[in-house]
């Protein structure tokens with residue numbers, strides 16, 4: 178179930194909630210957009226084109242709002258050959274020059290969003306739309322046995338571009354531990 182846990186930078190826990198309205202309300206002051214949209218089941222063999230086709234109305238709505246020029250699909254399974262390398266890449270704290278817009282359509286993954294005083298752990302699940310503002314330090318944990326599909330929307334034609342901070346902060350905070 179979608180969840181927000183907030184930690185102070187020294188690791189003390191300040192908030193833990195599974196209430197979607199509370200999650201959205203706690204993230205909004207950070208400039209983070211969080212909404213829940215209905216998700217629909219996908220065939221196990223759905224390729225990126227099929228995923229985009231299944232969620233064409235949602236993608237069109239987001240593109241109409243913000244003119245995203247590049248849209249892709251990331252689908253991770255526990256046997257994905259690059260799961261360890263991709264997990265390590267996203268676990269490195271980074272930021273982007275544009276908002277990070279993700280619509281989760283299957284499974285779950287953990288976003289860790291850092292501001293001056295806190296780390297906000299947002300466990301995103303199917304149906305969750307999140308937009309992390311440009312410049313916000315963050316990392317993402319898909320866990321050792323990843324299972325999620327997310328639609329990613331970019332203004333930048335090149336798609337995913339990150340500025341890694343070099344800070345190993347992720348090592349000091351909880352990881353995604355799927356049940």
Ligand SMILES: CSCCC(=O)/C(O)=C/O
Pocket residue numbers: 251267277279286315316317327329337
């Ligand atoms: C949930 S989409 C994969 C992770 C990603 O694109 C990113 O930038 C994480 O911070």
Ligand SMILES: [Fe+2]
Pocket residue numbers: 271272273277315317339
């Ligand atoms: Fe990112």
Ligand code: NI
Pocket residue numbers: 292293294295296
């Ligand atoms: Ni904060």
